[in-house]
Amino acid sequence: MVVLAALVCATPVAAATAPVAQTGTDVRIGATIVVDEGETVEGLEAIGGTILVEGTVTGDVEAVGGDVRIDGDVQGDVDAVGGTVTIGGDVGGDVGTAAGSLEILEGATVGGTLSAGAATVTIDGTVVGDASVGAETIRLGDNAALEGDLRYGGSLEGDTDAVAGEVERDSSIAVGSDLAPTIEPLASWVVALYAFALNLLLGAVLLALFPRFSAGVADRVASNPVRTGLVGLGVLVGVPILLVATAITVIGIPLTIVGTFAFLLVIWIGIVYGRFAVAAALLSLAGVENRWLALVVGLLGGAVLGQIPYVGDPLNLLIFLLGLGALASTLYGPRRTVRERGQAEPEPEPGYEGDVGSDEPATD
Template sequence: MSSNNNSRTLLVIALVVVVAGTVPATVAGQAERTGGTVVVEEGETVDSLEAFGGTVIVEGTVTGDVSAVAGDVRIEGDVEGDLEAVGGSVTVAGTVQGDVEAAGGSVTITEEGVVGGTTSIGAGTVVVDGTLEGDAEIGAETIQLGEGASIAGDLRYGGTLEGNTDAVAGTIEQDSSVGVDVAPTIQPIASWLFAAYALALNLVLGAALLALFPRFSDGVASRAASTPGRSGLVGLGVLLGVPVLLVAVALTVIGIPFSIVGAFLFALAVWLGLVYGRFAVGAWLLSLVGVGNRWLALVVGLVIGAALGLVPYVGDLLNLLVLLLGVGALAVGLFGHWRTARERDRESRGGVGPGGPTTD
């Protein structure tokens, strides 16, 4: 009995760790950080930063180097060392005293952006509107030099150069080998990395749910498969209605703390609904071939969902439908559980409810 309790405790701890990894995380001196959003806040100072997440933002000061892989990387504060960044978009709107090596779908150096060392970029599109105090090597389909751009050293580039070429104080050399295939290569790699990261998180969450609440989880999957239309409509109502309700509560001012907590719970519920929806799809597919293993259903459903996420448009639409299915089935299951618990409570009190004694 004690070993079973210990197992459940470990699963709860694992679930808490996973949930913590999906909410915005503030770096507090750590050199390594992973999460949905990693932030070095304004006024905060850390020694160095190695981050992987959905979004990485540096608003404060990093006295060492920054290495970041994320969907969006933004440097708005000060980096006293070098910057290595890979992402869907990379933006330097602060100061990097060392070198910058960046690759992604788009890389932007804003008017406020300053790079003290050399700059090496490979991307689909590059916009330079800030100050590069050293040499620059840029490979991209399109390189745009804005009116506020200033490049103190030489510029070696591959691709199409447009805009204010007078911003380059040194020589300008075109070299078709610079940055060749960097952008087309980095985007699929980043997509697969994020898909694998999300799959791992979903697997941990799903395993915890199946181990802690096996009957409830099976009920959600069964409900989604047996009444997909009803579950989908309920899910749509939840996704549209809850945010409106949270905004209405926040407008009362006194309800702001409740709306913040509610927003967190809503985000968690959506995540649970996504996992349950994919679990339901996996269970349904396996039922077609006569297999009833819930653990295999979880893996199959999550893998299919992750694969669909890599397919533009159609994959996103199918995942949205699965999300609606899971959220709706989860909401109906929770409501049914609450109603059953309420009826049992009334029966345990001898049929006395809020309105007084009842008769059948």
């Protein structure tokens, strides 16, 4: 849910890329990530829409993106997951990919082994080591040169004489099977970092612009967590049903579309408020009252929980329900109070300043 909701409002910050590690490896997150020609980095871990390496990477490249392209010089290994992965430069180590399509262009060199899973794989460059490829279609171009053995699963086309070693068909080779254990930890943690940055930005805006409202949300979670969580569950289940019912009529379709996006934004805010409120309650037990610290601790805690198998996601769901319920209750509370006061204390008729219901006019 975090990623789905975050995508609604991610545009203003998605174009930014920022190194977040101090180990010599650049960790970059953004819509477009480029290592420019003439630029040299020790290593690159990246997630983005487009990842382009035109310069030099003296270490490894690990990338998750819609389009991953290596046109420069990577002296280490390349592990990439993407819609399209293109090798147009030189890779000194191994290449592992899981992609919609992989292309090794003419003049490109893979100095180690190739391990690939994709819908289509085209090799028109040089692979020094062995190659293990699983794809629906594997094409060897006129300029291809595979100096080791080729194990493949799928349909092999083109110049098979380009393989210097043995060519063996192995139907057990699945798409991405060799790469998944390598790339999944990177993808999981990088996505968590990206979500944390977006959540922190939203949380800072909420606390700065609506400090009293945010404090009220935290108070509701701390004072009555069971009731608040049940309200959150009701909102999570009830609003989609209402949106579907609204969409039944033609007139309701535009309202449903707008309502869906609004609800996604509310979900995102509920996630942030839930983590903030739970952290604020825990810090309060320790005698610490600091809303900014609670925000950071809560969001970090949620990101870490998301990486814990089996229990992390259920706990984050409970925290989210608390935030959603507190948000809905705090928004509805003032309206209910005003309505109840209006019913209990009707305004006196014009010209009278005495008690409500008195027939006697006011006297000086």
